[in-house]
Amino acid sequence: MAKRENENKSVSSTGSMIVKRGLAEMLKGGVIMDVVNPEQAKIAEDAGACAVMALERVPADIRRDGGVARMSDPEMITGIQAVCSIPVMAKARIGHFVEAQVLESLGVDFIDESEVLTPADETHHIDKLKFTAPFVCGATNLGEALRRISEGAALIRSKGEAGTGNIVEAVRHLRSIIGDIRKITQADSAELFDWAKKLQAPLPLVQEIAETGWLQVPLFCAGGIATPSDAALAMQLGAQAVFVGSGIFKSDDPAPRAKAIVEATTHFRDPEIIAKVSRNLGVPMTGIGMDKIEQRYAERGW
Amino acid sequence: MVRDSQSKSTKVVGVLALQGAFSSHTRVLDSIGVSTQEVRTPQNLASIDALVMPGGESTTMSQLLESSELFEPIKKLIHEGLPVFGTCAGMILLANKIIDGRDDQVSFGAIEIEVQRNAYGRQIDSFEADISVEVFESPFHAVFIRAPRIVKADKAVEILAKFGDDIVLAQQKNVLVASFHPELSPDRRIHEMFVKEI
Numbered sequence: 001m002a003k004r005e006n007e008n009k010s011v012s013s014t015g016s017m018i019v020k021r022g023l024a025e026m027l028k029g030g031v032i033m034d035v036v037n038p039e040q041a042k043i044a045e046d047a048g049a050c051a052v053m054a055l056e057r058v059p060a061d062i063r064r065d066g067g068v069a070r071m072s073d074p075e076m077i078t079g080i081q082a083v084c085s086i087p088v089m090a091k092a093r094i095g096h097f098v099e100a101q102v103l104e105s106l107g108v109d110f111i112d113e114s115e116v117l118t119p120a121d122e123t124h125h126i127d128k129l130k131f132t133a134p135f136v137c138g139a140t141n142l143g144e145a146l147r148r149i150s151e152g153a154a155l156i157r158s159k160g161e162a163g164t165g166n167i168v169e170a171v172r173h174l175r176s177i178i179g180d181i182r183k184i185t186q187a188d189s190a191e192l193f194d195w196a197k198k199l200q201a202p203l204p205l206v207q208e209i210a211e212t213g214w215l216q217v218p219l220f221c222a223g224g225i226a227t228p229s230d231a232a233l234a235m236q237l238g239a240q241a242v243f244v245g246s247g248i249f250k251s252d253d254p255a256p257r258a259k260a261i262v263e264a265t266t267h268f269r270d271p272e273i274i275a276k277v278s279r280n281l282g283v284p285m286t287g288i289g290m291d292k293i294e295q296r297y298a299e300r301g302w
Numbered sequence: 303m304v305r306d307s308q309s310k311s312t313k314v315v316g317v318l319a320l321q322g323a324f325s326s327h328t329r330v331l332d333s334i335g336v337s338t339q340e341v342r343t344p345q346n347l348a349s350i351d352a353l354v355m356p357g358g359e360s361t362t363m364s365q366l367l368e369s370s371e372l373f374e375p376i377k378k379l380i381h382e383g384l385p386v387f388g389t390c391a392g393m394i395l396l397a398n399k400i401i402d403g404r405d406d407q408v409s410f411g412a413i414e415i416e417v418q419r420n421a422y423g424r425q426i427d428s429f430e431a432d433i434s435v436e437v438f439e440s441p442f443h444a445v446f447i448r449a450p451r452i453v454k455a456d457k458a459v460e461i462l463a464k465f466g467d468d469i470v471l472a473q474q475k476n477v478l479v480a481s482f483h484p485e486l487s488p489d490r491r492i493h494e495m496f497v498k499e500i
Binding site: 104 | 319320321322323324325326342343357358359361362365366369370390391402403404419420423424425426427428429430431432445446447448483486
């Protein structure tokens with residue numbers, strides 16, 4: 001764990017797990033929006049985003065352009081930090097710990113070790129325990145989530161299938177993760193050994209879930225959210241906040257859609273409010289069916 | 303304070319659940335035997351005897367307070383003496399004056415303090431530390447997340463704890479504020495202190 005002295009005269013420590021998970025707690029019930037420039041960052045903050053994800057291309061464009069997708073230009077990230085008063089996140093490639101070091105040096109509030117970028121390591125994820133900045137990682141199932149938590153992730157999100165505007169994959173991942181959590185809480189102590197084996201996850205983490213009934217860190221939804229109803233669906237399924245990538249700035253009229261998704265995420269159990277905020281938002285991003293996809297980002301990560 | 307006639311078990315503490323760490327507060331309150339009510343709409347205010355405003359993003363909560371039509375009714379209840387406890391972003395919402403906030407950001411002006419947002423820096427500067435609270439016998443372990451700083455407080459504000467030179471826990475009449483997150487510590491004493499006064 002990275003530690004350092006606070007400037008204050010009194011004794012304090014930074015970068016502990018409670019401090020890292022603490023920021024994840026603060027983001028709950030909110031919407032984290034992908035933005036590619038300071039103008040979009042302002043629109044996101046104006047609409048009530050609880051954080052922004054700074055990146056050069058939204059996943060829909062990464063998908064279209066192909067090639068290798070890497071960490072964003074630091075200049076672009078600091079440009080967004082300069083106009084935002086809310087937390088700013090940024091993405092590093094899976095296993096690319098130097099990109100993560102660079103992002104930490106920029107003062108990025110949360111580092112997303114993201115499958116949307118082209119992986120840098122086919123076997124290893126970043127040792128996130130070495131960093132002061134907290135990490136969020138994607139997961140398609142509970143085993144993957146627990147492996148990321150054991151590496152030091154402070155927040156787990158579904159992977160979904162980024163850049164498609166199609167919620168079906170995120171729903172699959174949430175149902176798989178939360179469904180297995182429910183089953184583990186019903187398992188007896190002997191069965192937990194088998195669960196750890198099946199999930200390829202550390203036994204103590206599995207035992208902790210059996211005891212507490214939840215993951216060690218918050219669980220958010222990402223991948224394919226395009227409408228207020230999509231956000232509320234993720235929340236009702238058990239996600240505790242949502243990431244919206246291409247869904248906002250690839251739609252006809254981003255500002256009102258962003259605001260509507262924020263309100264639907266707060267009032268996720270209230271269909272009347274969701275109906276009200278869903279009116280006259282214009283055309284959402286077009287979206288892609290899963291059978292039309294050449295590269296599944298969700299398969300990246302080990 | 304008003305509303306002191308009922309027995310403790312019947313009290314309901316509302317937790318503002320627009321955005322942020324509301325579930326952590328609910329969990330702590332549950333653990334000390336207090337009933338809670340998540341507050342997202344004006345209807346949710348009807349049955350509450352106190353209100354917690356959690357940490358989270360104050361600019362987000364500010365907008366949602368208005369779009370959910372909660373700002374005016376909550377302001378009225380605080381004015382009438384409803385006990386409120388604001389942590390971090392919740393403290394910003396309760397403050398008289400906000401520095402480095404958004405121009406359109408609303409606040410209840412319920413406690414005479416000036417608060418600077420994100421004054422301790424970005425997340426990599428977030429920290430945990432022991433603080434001494436005057437009325438407690440042993441230190442309280444406090445977690446500060448992108449914390450706001452109380453840069454000025456009126457004489458009428460009672461200072462309950464400091465970290466270094468900074469006021470971090472304060473009270474004025476029915477309004478209690480903390481720049482840190484007691485809901486993230488296993489220590490329940492600050493919530494118990496708040497609940498005792500309802």
